[in-house]
Amino acid sequence: MAFKFLLLVGLFFVVDGVIAQESVKQSRQESPWAWACRTGRGCVKVAKDSPVEEGDNLDNPTLAGCKLTCNGESTLWPKPRSIISLSKTLISFHPTDIRISRISAPTPKVKSLTNEAIQVLRSVIRKSIPNTQRGRNQTTKETQRPQINIQISIVSGDDRLEMTTDESYNLHVETIFATAATPNSPRSTTSVSITATSFFGARHGIETLSQIMAWDDTLGTMIMLTDVNISDSPAFVHRGLLVDTSRNYVSVPVIKKIIDAMSYDKLNVFHWHLTDTHSFPFVSTREPRLSLYGAYSPAKVYRPEDIKELVHYATVRGVKIVPEFDAPAHVGSGWEWGERAGMGQLALCVNKEPWTTYCVEPPCGILNPVNDNIYSVLSNIYQDMRDLFVSDIFHMGGDEVNFACWNETTEIIDWLKTQGRTEKSKEDFLYLWTYFQNRSLAEVDKAYDNKQPIVLWTSGLTEDGHADKYLDKNRYIIQIWTTGTDESIAQLYRQGFKLIMSNYDAWYFDCGYGQWVGDGPNNWCAPYIGWQKVYENSPRKLIVNFNETFNSRQILGGEAAIWSEQVDSTTIEGKLWPRSSALAERLWTDPDTTWRVAEHRFNHHRERLVQRGIQADALQPEWCHHNDGYCFL
Structure with a gap:
């Protein structure tokens, strides 16, 4: 030899x-x-x-x-x-x-x-x-x-x-x-x-x-x-990552590294969950008090020049940045100035306790749909986002609306009565939510001067098969965050809605870490999701499993999500990579083969990511990279 x-x-x-x-x-x-x-x-x-x-x-x-x-x-x-x-x-x-x-x-x-x-x-x-x-x-x-x-x-x-x-x-x-x-x-x-x-x-x-x-x-x-x-060419047009920068701040240099890694994987959508109840780091030119009151510190904000730089940086690397302004829930910090400015309560139940009654995690907060001033503020936010982002779609959030706060607000109950809604039932509050959604949509259309597609999360408006009662399938794209076996996926598909898949049982990358609101060993969506499960989660197969014929014009693609309760600039890369690379091949190639066939290349690609400066988690001992095919169980 x-x-x-x-x-x-x-x-x-x-x-x-x-x-x-x-x-x-x-x-x-x-x-x-x-x-x-x-x-x-x-x-x-x-x-x-x-x-x-x-x-x-x-x-x-x-x-x-x-x-x-x-x-x-x-x-x-x-x-x-x-x-x-x-x-x-x-x-x-x-x-x-x-x-x-x-x-x-x-x-x-x-x-x-x-x-x-x-x-x-x-x-x-x-x-x-x-x-x-x-x-x-x-x-x-x-x-x-x-x-x-x-x-x-x-x-x-x-x-x-x-x-x-x-x-x-x-x-x-x-x-x-x-x-x-x-x-x-x-x-x-x-x-x-x-x-x-x-x-x-x-x-x-x-x-x-x-x-x-x-x-x-x-x-x-x-x-x-x-x-x-x-x-x-890609199998799906929408191949994305959602990054939450409200719960914990993620710095601009780290966002650039995330975009770098996305480009190495041919992922093309950076879904930016910019604001939430925890902080408001987006510096609005037209509404500067939101970040003044709501940012963790003056250093932990995204200024217009930061966003413009990131948008161009992403474009060069084949990535578009899609902003999300989540409403009417998932708001709180930053909205406290309304009453001080004589505009009434813009957000209700901010920091209200016990939080388990009013929201899914602390702190709580929800917009006040019957305060007309809220729509002028939203209009200004939307205009600022139009000026800064270059995207053909806009994400309006719209999930996890808890009716408890609205149900306890006299101003809202009185308004519902003027609409002939006196029972304080679920249907009454869905009516109020739809009223808010329609009015805020009108402000988006005014800001963008067109009727571009709007993305909403699955929510109370989309469950129980009644999404087409509240939402126009020609305007709204629904992003699925429930499990991949949720019957609502098939219902929305049959109703003709375009879908983006982010089913949490396969594509939520914050799952499997310790409980942060208690002493439990696991958070709400545990266990940890390995790259193999990420790879096997095919949007095409999810639809076929509901005995439906797959239509690529309706299934736009998917996103993995990293919610940042337990993530910040120092830890995010290892939680995203190399698992996001598994997502990338699923959405670009959508292979019929299993993860085992891809393991040699995947292990090598992780090494390449590290070589290029991405802090990707280790998959196996390096010995396995030197000896393909010997580390299967």
């Missing part, structure tokens, strides 16, 4: 040239280990002098080389929906060998976004190189270095990511090796072509390109596949 290994390494060096040879010369002691691509397993660590097992392939015997070439999907995550061909051969290169030969874009804005996306690619490549190896001089003469020429062609001038945006792309890589080395010619030329209808598809192609590249520790150089042909 030793002779075979040296022969293969020699062939590898002939292709890859001087960089690989010099890195070996500089190595103090040659490793006794290699990696074999083993049939039915994957990459397995083997001793160079051990007998060759049947089915072993040592064509690319380094760990990085084996990972790139061993499996049919290489190390790509999420798996493309159509891989036409991936080579089993590699070239080595230095980041300076990459040249952008042409960007064809219909508008200056799209060309500018594409140039920024290329800079992100260069940054990602730099992150993959160990600090000790960055900036090392290359000894190969510049004219003999390999050339990697990238061409990008985009058809559409759209620079906004919308639900109708075409995110497909084609990636073609072809390498031609010099037949004879000459002093003035490169040893190889690699042509990379990315074609897409939209910038967002092209950006996904750039991300895929970054994943057919890797740093090889053994060779001391970057390597990449020589030839690739991929035609790819």
